[in-house]
Amino acid sequence: MKTCGATPGGPSLDGIDLSKQTVIQGVIFRDGDQSSTDGVPNGTPVANGHVRLLDATGEFTAEVPTNAEGQFRFFAAPGTWTLVVQAPGARVEQRITAVQGVPSDIFISL
Numbered sequence: 306m307k308t309c310g311a312t313p314g315g316p317s318l319d320g321i322d323l324s325k326q327t328v329i330q331g332v333i334f335r336d337g338d339q340s341s342t343d344g345v346p347n348g349t350p351v352a353n354g355h356v357r358l359l360d361a362t363g364e365f366t367a368e369v370p371t372n373a374e375g376q377f378r379f380f381a382a383p384g385t386w387t388l389v390v391q392a393p394g395a396r397v398e399q400r401i402t403a404v405q406g407v408p409s410d411i412f413i414s415l
Contacts, residue, residue, distance in 0.1 A: 316376050318408060327403045329358065330378035331411030333371050333390055348414055350375025354392035361385045390415065 316330065333356070334348030356377040358367045361384060369377050371392075383405045390397045395415040403409050 327405045328408040333375045357389040359387040
């Protein structure tokens with residue numbers, strides 16, 4: 306998915322007081338071009354996936370489906386988390402560190 310200069314990412318953060326929130330969000334793509342040097346993720350958004358949030362000990366915390374644009378969002382506590390992306394024919398894990406006040410924008414290609 307190429308854009309016209311807009312930065313792709315999770316859903317809009319309009320109206321969210323980030324100074325009080327720890328946000329983990331992003332977009333799941335399939336068949337992306339990882340050789341792109343423009344910083345814009347490419348590929349087809351995964352609308353039929355699920356993203357699980359596991360805490361630092363690997364315990365299940367939450368799960369959300371991706372929307373039509375492949376986007377997801379969690380509100381979590383600051384700290385280390387693992388995202389587990391599950392979509393037809395694919396499973397990917399990614400560890401992240403979330404910080405209050407700074408949204409974690411994640412791009413995962415399947």
